[in-house]
Amino acid sequence: MKGEFLNKHKFSVLVITLAFSAILGLATFTGLDYYKTAKDIRAKEQETADKLAAAQQKAWAEKAALRKKVLKDYNSTIIVINKKHCFEPKTWQPNDLAPIEKGISLRKEAAAQYNAMKAAATQAKMPLASTSGYRSYNDQVETYNYWVKHSNQKEADSASARPGCSEHQTGLAVDLKADNCVLQCFATTPTYKWLAEHAAEYGFIQRYPDNAKNITGYVVESWHWRYVGRETAQDMKKREIKTLEEYFNVTGGDYSN
Helix, strand or coil: CHHHHHHHCHHHHHHHHHHHHHHHHHHHHHHHHHHHHHHHHHHHHHHHHHHHHHHHHHHHHHHHHHHHHHHCCCCCCCCCCCCCCCCCCCCCCCCCEEEEECCEEEEHHHHHHHHHHHHHHHHCCCCCEEEECCCCHHHHHHHHHHHHHHCCHHHHHHHCCCCCCCHHHHCCEEEEEECCECHHHHHHCHHHHHHHHHHHHHCEEEEECCCCHHHHCCCCEEEEEEECCHHHHHHHHHHCCCCHHHHHCCCCCCCCC
């Protein structure tokens, strides 16, 4: 009976068997394909995670290198010297000074850009000259002691940097004048307005702007300009960032003691 049934319906049985085999094969293939797809997805996810980790490590390394350049590399044009970050050793001095006026020097790169800026100012009929540039540690001792002698230490600290904490020691800072107009008078001159517009083209910024004493440690000094390089100066101007402390996110303000 059984044999007769199978004999009679062998074609149907064959079709059912083949269909079942096909379904089983498809399920197996689908399972393998799913496994392969899931494996690929996991691999892609791991690849993305590895790339993100590498990018983060690179960003951290670049940030650490920049911070070292800003706070520890005294040969860098973007070094930040203020009342919180002084020279160590305090007697550090640059080895590439070049003259810009009689008895006044800046570091070679800053000097070249100062001369170019002065030439452009002269062509624009803007009188521009320097009154002070690089000062050694010993020079700053004399300057600071003068202020202490003629006032007191508190007033001296607001008018002059303590020895070893002066930007002038970097060889990148220059005090400017227009004809006989110096210090506070300088802010009233067309030359000052010209500098505000063009100094960044030569890599200079006004180091101590108005209303920033709590950041820089000093009241406004329209005559004190600092070479930081064209890239940094122009980026600061474009982003309307006035101080190096804010630009590089470093501490500033008054002395700790």
